[in-house]
Structure formats: C-alpha cells, structure tokens
Amino acid sequence: MARRLRWLGMGLAWLLVLPGGEVAAQDGDLERGREVYDRWCASCHGVEGDGLGPAAGYMLPRPRDFTRGLYQIRTTAGGEIPTDDDIMRMINEGMPGTTMPGWQDQLSRRDREAVKDYIKSFYPPFETMDEPEPLDFGRAPRANEERIAEGRIFYDSIECWQCHGDAGRGYGPSAPELEDDRDYPIRAVDLTKNWKFNGGGSVEEVYRRLRTGMDGTPMPAFSDLVDAGFMTDEQLWNLAHFVRSLAPEDPPRVREVIRADKVEPGEVPRTVRDEAWDEVEKFYIPLVAQIIVLPRWFDPAIDGVWVQALHDGDEIALRLTWHDRSRSPDPAWMQWQERVIEVMEPVEGDPVEPAPRPDRFAVQFPPEIPDGMERPYFLMGSSDRPVYLWRWRSDQDGAEPARARGMHEVEALSGSIEADALWEAGRWQVVLRRSLEPAADDGRLRFETGVPIPIAFFAWDGDNAEEGTRGSVSSWFFVYLREEAPVSTYVAPLVAFVLTGGLGLVVVARAQRRERTLAEGAEDDPDPDVGPDTDPDADPDPEARPPP
Ligand code: HEC
Ligand code: HEC
Incomplete structure (x- = not known):
C-alpha cells in the first residue's frame, strides 16, 4: 500500500502520462523527440513547452517552462544555459523532492537524446549559442x-x-x-x-x-x-x-514495524524533552498527499514523521517528530497560505479560504487487534469498519480520543490522551501517552504485548491551508510492544540441537550466550512469535525502501 500511495502522491500527472508505449521510429531525431515529448512530457510541461500541461496545476514546484531557457541543475555559471550533459542528467535521474521523474529505465537512450534536443528547440538561443564550458569544480577537500x-x-x-x-x-x-x-x-x-x-x-x-x-x-x-x-x-x-x-549519513530506511521496547514500571517518559528518548530508536514513516477523498490537497507540507515508542507493561508512549516550517497559526505565514491556495486551484470539493488554522496530527489504530492482515480502510476507516484515533492539535492541551468511519465522519470519545508538545526551529515534537488498558469499551484499542498492532499517521500544517481531508497520510504500519521473552523461548534452540546433532553446536553456543545475558539482566529479546514479515529485529530489512 505504501508503494501505491507514494505513487499516487507523485501527483495526478502520472495518471495522465503512464499509458502509452514505445514510440515508433521516425525520420529525423527532432521529429522523434517531439513524439516522445508529446507522449511522456507534455502532460506536465505542456505541448508548447511552456510548463502549462494539463497536470501542471496539481504540482508545486510547477513543471519547467522550457521557453525561458532557465535550468536549475547545471555545471555552468549562474544565468548561463546548461550543457547537453546537464539536461541529460536531469532527464535520466529526475529531480528528487519534485514530481519530475527519472526516465533512464523508461525510455531508450536514443529517445532520451531526441527529447533532450527537442526541449532545447523551445528556446531558440540554444541553436545560436555555443555550448557553454562547464565550470571547474576541483575536488572536495576532506570533511573535518x-x-x-x-x-x-x-x-x-x-x-x-x-x-x-x-x-x-x-x-x-x-x-x-x-x-x-x-x-x-x-x-x-x-x-x-x-x-x-x-x-x-x-x-x-x-x-x-x-x-x-x-x-x-x-x-x-x-x-x-x-x-x-x-x-x-x-x-x-x-x-x-x-x-x-x-543531514544524516544515509537517508532513513522505511521499515514496516515500529518497535516499542519495554522499560521499568513507571519509567515511560511523559515529556518531549525527557532524556530517555535519546536512547530510543527512531522509525521513519513517509507521508504523502491525501488525494483520494474530496477535497484533495496536492501540496501538503509534511512529508514524513519519525516515531519512537516505549511501554512499561502498563502504559505506552509515542514520541512523534516532524518538520514543520511554522507553529501554526503564525501570522507571518498568512501570505504563504493565501498564495498557495491561489496557485493550487482548482480544488475539487469545498473551496479553501485562507484562515488561521492550527497544526494537527492524528494516530490511527484499529478498534481491536486484528487476526492476520485484515485492517480497516487506511483513510480513517469506513461505515462498517471504524478506526480508533488519537487527535492532537497545536492550539489545545492534551489530545483527544476519537472514532472515525471515514474522513468525513469523526466523533470525539470521552476523556483525553495525555500529551506534551514543543515546536522549535522548524520542528514539532509531541509525546502521546495512554494506559494499555482502554478507559472504556467503546471501540478504544486494548494494547497487547508481543503482537504486531496496526498503526497509521496523519499530519496537517495549518499555515499551508491544511485541515480535514487536506493533509498528509501514511499507509498502515505496525507497532510492536516487546515483552520480556518467557524462559520457554530459550528451550527451542536446545531442542533444535538435540534434533540436528552437529549443526546444533552453533545453536547451543548462541543459546548459552543468550542465557548468560538473560542472567545478567540484559535486554535481548528475539521475539520468536513474530513472523518474517513483521520481525522488528530483522536486519538488514529486505522490505526496507528508500523514502520517496
Ligand atoms: C509528472 C510531471 C512531469 C513529467 C511527466 C515530466 N516532468 Fe520534467 N519536470 C517536472 C517538474 C515539476 C519540474 C521542475 C522541478 C523544480 O522546479 O524543482 C521538471 C523539470 C524538468 C527539467 C529541468 C531540469 C533543471 O535543471 O531545471 C527538465 C530538463 C525536464 N523536466 C525534462 C522532462 C522531460 C524530457 C520529460 C519527459 C520525458 C519530463 N520532464 C516529464 C515535472 C514533470
Ligand atoms: C533568498 C533565500 C535563500 C537564501 C538566502 C539561500 N537559499 Fe538555499 N535555497 C533557497 C530556495 C528557495 C531553494 C529551493 C530551490 C528549489 O526547490 O528549486 C534553495 C535550495 C538550496 C539547496 C538545495 C539544492 C538542491 O539541489 O535542491 C541548498 C543545498 C541550499 N539552498 C543551500 C543554501 C546555502 C548554503 C545558503 C547560504 C549561502 C543558501 N542556500 C541561501 C533559498 C535560499
């Protein structure tokens, strides 16, 4: 689902460009370039190369207007035209952080060369000017x-x-x-x-x-x-x-399971700043535009959240960290909101008005832990299969439990979820905490240890006109509350030793090491109940994917 979502998140443009096939060979490569362009590029960049294709209004940054001859990623000095290699690199690799895809695997080399020459033809000076010299960049000195x-x-x-x-x-x-x-x-x-x-x-x-x-x-x-x-x-x-x-050494890996380690009773941290969080592993969850339920929003500001989780057998706490340029509503960002609404029209459904809106965040669970992989609809459930939510907003203390039967049908439940929140230097951090036992039996999840529990996330940047259905969403992930491994767990390797003879040497050595660490009270928990799909300890993770 995450894969499909991300694909959707790339913008409606894709729906318009994907159908098609190999372009028939033509006389003259400029003609061939035109055919490739009209089929693969024009829905975003426009038939005339002016950046005004039918899908262009759904994306920010907008597709490049080739008639201006302005290119961002060059090896040439400011204001100069790019080299052919510069343009080819963008066509091959695309531009991360935008909807511009890479075409290396999609189009033949000849087609890519042809379309490069064709987009140059939208800016006549390319014909009369000599190809510029790339700057000499020298070599990077070592970092220290x-x-x-x-x-x-x-x-x-x-x-x-x-x-x-x-x-x-x-x-x-x-x-x-x-x-x-x-x-x-x-x-x-x-x-x-x-x-x-x-x-x-x-x-x-x-x-x-x-x-x-x-x-x-x-x-x-x-x-x-x-x-x-x-x-x-x-x-x-x-x-x-x-x-x-x-930035970190490597981009964050995306894993299916958020692991919640167990701490001593009473040691679940309550505040954002609690140093206990420093030791807790962060799990990165990508978020993409919600573009399924009307009104949609193609330009959400929040593209990911780091999740940390701990429990003590009695309570669970999540610390959520996401980057957000403002603490909404911030009057300085009102002009941004006005302009973003203006350029992101047409918006189907209710028109959006600029208004002071808070930032919001929601964590979604099923009402009870499902057997197997069945889960409610990831966009806040449906009429027959509701979901259970924790809803936080920047203009209120605490967070609110709620039940939803779809994005348009959310009702508050009684009581509150404990929350601590801090916005600082372009980043929100929020801690949400609840007892594992639900306060009431009205569709609130009972958390259990040792089983994968479905979890999903929603984020809204108020100063980017986001609320309701306009925001960012994740697909379902899992949170897994570790339990101390029962002693019986460690019998299994011993049995294996007896059964497999020689092979067992390795196994038993490991089992002994385990027993030693157990005796020393070290937390080494192999979670043997978790299947290969959801093993939070699997490393390297074959399911790991780079974030979008
Ligand atoms: C889904 C929409 C989409 C499609 C399809 C698309 N582009 Fe783009 N393209 C963009 C966007 C958006 C940008 C500008 C990104 C930015 O400004 O950061 C861009 C930028 C570019 C640039 C400018 C690079 C630079 O250095 O500034 C080139 C060249 C380019 N596209 C070529 C192509 C070609 C060739 C095709 C077809 C084979 C194509 N694009 C298809 C969306 C698209
Ligand atoms: C006037 C505002 C402004 C200033 C000052 C500025 N930047 Fe930027 N910078 C931008 C914008 C806007 C972008 C994004 C361009 C885009 O997305 O196409 C950007 C992009 C970048 C990027 C990303 C390049 C890429 O490949 O996408 C880097 C790195 C960067 N800036 C570093 C710096 C550094 C270092 C300085 C100080 C010397 C600086 N910027 C000063 C506005 C600014």
Missing part, C-alpha cells in the same frame, strides 16, 4: 570538525539562515515570502533532508549548487563572488561540508 565549524560561521555571516533557518529546516524569516521567477511560491529547502535536494545531496553536489545557483529560484549563486575574490573556494567547500553535516 574544523571545516564544518567554519562552514557554520559562514552560513551565519552570509545569511543562509534568512531562508533556510538556523537549524536548516527551511523556516527562516524570509521563507514565507519566497517566489520563483514565475511568481509561484517556493519553499526554502529543508537542508536536513538532503535526499530531497533537486540536484543530489552529496557534498560535491551541494558545492556545485552554491557555485552555480539554481536559476529561476531565489537561491543565490556564489561563483562570481569566488571569482572576484570576495570569498575563497575553500570557504565555499567548508560551507558545503556544513550543509552536508546537517
């Missing part, structure tokens, strides 16, 4: 603490934070006002998610974007300043190393 610290100083002094914010999450004071060259609102990239950078997230790629800028966007270029001696190449590399250091 000192470089990164100097890069940080530079980040502050040349005011990258104006747009990207101190912590890099794209929430700087100028962020709500940014526009691209066609007056569309544009987000300052969240520098901590380098896997979403349009031109790639390595230090070399970041350095290149800093040298060349990203034409058509407010992102400045620094090649001229380097050439004029206002800054050294070394300083720019340091800055690139600092930017790279804001």
Whole structure:
C-alpha cells in the first residue's frame, strides 16, 4: 500500500502520462523527440513547452517552462544555459523532492537524446549559442570538525539562515515570502533532508549548487563572488561540508514495524524533552498527499514523521517528530497560505479560504487487534469498519480520543490522551501517552504485548491551508510492544540441537550466550512469535525502501 500511495502522491500527472508505449521510429531525431515529448512530457510541461500541461496545476514546484531557457541543475555559471550533459542528467535521474521523474529505465537512450534536443528547440538561443564550458569544480577537500565549524560561521555571516533557518529546516524569516521567477511560491529547502535536494545531496553536489545557483529560484549563486575574490573556494567547500553535516549519513530506511521496547514500571517518559528518548530508536514513516477523498490537497507540507515508542507493561508512549516550517497559526505565514491556495486551484470539493488554522496530527489504530492482515480502510476507516484515533492539535492541551468511519465522519470519545508538545526551529515534537488498558469499551484499542498492532499517521500544517481531508497520510504500519521473552523461548534452540546433532553446536553456543545475558539482566529479546514479515529485529530489512 505504501508503494501505491507514494505513487499516487507523485501527483495526478502520472495518471495522465503512464499509458502509452514505445514510440515508433521516425525520420529525423527532432521529429522523434517531439513524439516522445508529446507522449511522456507534455502532460506536465505542456505541448508548447511552456510548463502549462494539463497536470501542471496539481504540482508545486510547477513543471519547467522550457521557453525561458532557465535550468536549475547545471555545471555552468549562474544565468548561463546548461550543457547537453546537464539536461541529460536531469532527464535520466529526475529531480528528487519534485514530481519530475527519472526516465533512464523508461525510455531508450536514443529517445532520451531526441527529447533532450527537442526541449532545447523551445528556446531558440540554444541553436545560436555555443555550448557553454562547464565550470571547474576541483575536488572536495576532506570533511573535518574544523571545516564544518567554519562552514557554520559562514552560513551565519552570509545569511543562509534568512531562508533556510538556523537549524536548516527551511523556516527562516524570509521563507514565507519566497517566489520563483514565475511568481509561484517556493519553499526554502529543508537542508536536513538532503535526499530531497533537486540536484543530489552529496557534498560535491551541494558545492556545485552554491557555485552555480539554481536559476529561476531565489537561491543565490556564489561563483562570481569566488571569482572576484570576495570569498575563497575553500570557504565555499567548508560551507558545503556544513550543509552536508546537517543531514544524516544515509537517508532513513522505511521499515514496516515500529518497535516499542519495554522499560521499568513507571519509567515511560511523559515529556518531549525527557532524556530517555535519546536512547530510543527512531522509525521513519513517509507521508504523502491525501488525494483520494474530496477535497484533495496536492501540496501538503509534511512529508514524513519519525516515531519512537516505549511501554512499561502498563502504559505506552509515542514520541512523534516532524518538520514543520511554522507553529501554526503564525501570522507571518498568512501570505504563504493565501498564495498557495491561489496557485493550487482548482480544488475539487469545498473551496479553501485562507484562515488561521492550527497544526494537527492524528494516530490511527484499529478498534481491536486484528487476526492476520485484515485492517480497516487506511483513510480513517469506513461505515462498517471504524478506526480508533488519537487527535492532537497545536492550539489545545492534551489530545483527544476519537472514532472515525471515514474522513468525513469523526466523533470525539470521552476523556483525553495525555500529551506534551514543543515546536522549535522548524520542528514539532509531541509525546502521546495512554494506559494499555482502554478507559472504556467503546471501540478504544486494548494494547497487547508481543503482537504486531496496526498503526497509521496523519499530519496537517495549518499555515499551508491544511485541515480535514487536506493533509498528509501514511499507509498502515505496525507497532510492536516487546515483552520480556518467557524462559520457554530459550528451550527451542536446545531442542533444535538435540534434533540436528552437529549443526546444533552453533545453536547451543548462541543459546548459552543468550542465557548468560538473560542472567545478567540484559535486554535481548528475539521475539520468536513474530513472523518474517513483521520481525522488528530483522536486519538488514529486505522490505526496507528508500523514502520517496
Ligand atoms: C509528472 C510531471 C512531469 C513529467 C511527466 C515530466 N516532468 Fe520534467 N519536470 C517536472 C517538474 C515539476 C519540474 C521542475 C522541478 C523544480 O522546479 O524543482 C521538471 C523539470 C524538468 C527539467 C529541468 C531540469 C533543471 O535543471 O531545471 C527538465 C530538463 C525536464 N523536466 C525534462 C522532462 C522531460 C524530457 C520529460 C519527459 C520525458 C519530463 N520532464 C516529464 C515535472 C514533470
Ligand atoms: C533568498 C533565500 C535563500 C537564501 C538566502 C539561500 N537559499 Fe538555499 N535555497 C533557497 C530556495 C528557495 C531553494 C529551493 C530551490 C528549489 O526547490 O528549486 C534553495 C535550495 C538550496 C539547496 C538545495 C539544492 C538542491 O539541489 O535542491 C541548498 C543545498 C541550499 N539552498 C543551500 C543554501 C546555502 C548554503 C545558503 C547560504 C549561502 C543558501 N542556500 C541561501 C533559498 C535560499
């Protein structure tokens, strides 16, 4: 489901472009390029190359207008046309963080070359100008603490934070006002998610974007300043190393099961800041646009949440962490909301009005733990199969239990869920806590240990006009509350030893080690009840997928 959802999240555009087949060979490669273009690119980029294809209105950033000759990802200086290799790279690999797909596996090399020449023909100066020389980028110096610290100083002094914010999450004071060259609102990239950078997230790629800028966007270029001696190449590399250091070594893996370790009775943390969370593993859940139930919203601001979970046999707590550029409702972001509503029309269903809206988050469970894989409809259930929700919003204390029979039918249940929340530097952290036993038998889940429990997530950024059906969603995942392994668990390997003779040597050695660690009270819990699909300890995880 996650796969399908992500696919849907890429925008309606896909529905329009996917049908089709091999393009018949034509005389002349420009003619061939036109055929490839009309079939595969025009629904987004427009038959005339003006970026106004029928699907374009559903996406932000909008598809490139090729008649302007402005390209973001180049090896050439700011304001110059790109090289053929630059354009080919974007066609081959696509642009992460946007709807622009990569075509390497979809189109033959000849078709990709032909369509590259065809999109150049939308901008006549390509014909008369010589192909520009790529800049010489040299080689990346090695990263070290000192470089990164100097890069940080530079980040502050040349005011990258104006747009990207101190912590890099794209929430700087100028962020709500940014526009691209066609007056569309544009987000300052969240520098901590380098896997979403349009031109790639390595230090070399970041350095290149800093040298060349990203034409058509407010992102400045620094090649001229380097050439004029206002800054050294070394300083720019340091800055690139600092930017790279804001993101993790690797993009987060997506796993099906969120593991909730067991802590001592009474030790379930209550607050966001509790240091106990520092030791708890984070599970990354991608979120995509809710574009199934009307009114839809094709431009949600929140694209993922990190989930941590703990229980003590009596209570469970989740800490949810997601990046959000504002603590909604923030008056500074009202202009952003107005513009985003304006450009994301047409919106089917009720029209959206700009309004001060809080941020919201919901966690969804089935009313009871299902046998097998059966689960309610992931978008808040249906009339015959309701779901149980925890609903949090930024303008109220605590969170609210609720029952839903579809996105339009949500009713509050009595009582509340304990919550602690903090917005800081472009990031929300929220702790939600409940006893494993439900407060009432009215469709509230009874949490059990040792079984995978379905769980799903919804997020809304109020300043991005999100509420109700307009927001981001995940598919179903599982949360698994570990129990201390009963002693009988450790008998199994011993039996195996007896049965398999020689092979058992290895097994028994392991069993002995286990027994030793058990005796020492170490938490080593093999969870043998969990099948291969849902084993939270499986590592490496064959189901792991890169985030969208
Ligand atoms: C689903 C919509 C969609 C389809 C289909 C699509 N593109 Fe794009 N394309 C985009 C968007 C959106 C951008 C701009 C992203 C941005 O501004 O960050 C883009 C940007 C580009 C760029 C600009 C790269 C740069 O450096 O600025 C090129 C070149 C390009 N597309 C070529 C193509 C070609 C060729 C095809 C067909 C084979 C195609 N695109 C199909 C959405 C699409
Ligand atoms: C005036 C606002 C502004 C300032 C100042 C600014 N940026 Fe950006 N930056 C942007 C915007 C907007 C984008 C996103 C462009 C896009 O999505 O097409 C961006 C994108 C980026 C990217 C992502 C590149 C990619 O491949 O997608 C990096 C890295 C970056 N900026 C680093 C920096 C650094 C370092 C500085 C300081 C030298 C800086 N920016 C200053 C607005 C700004």
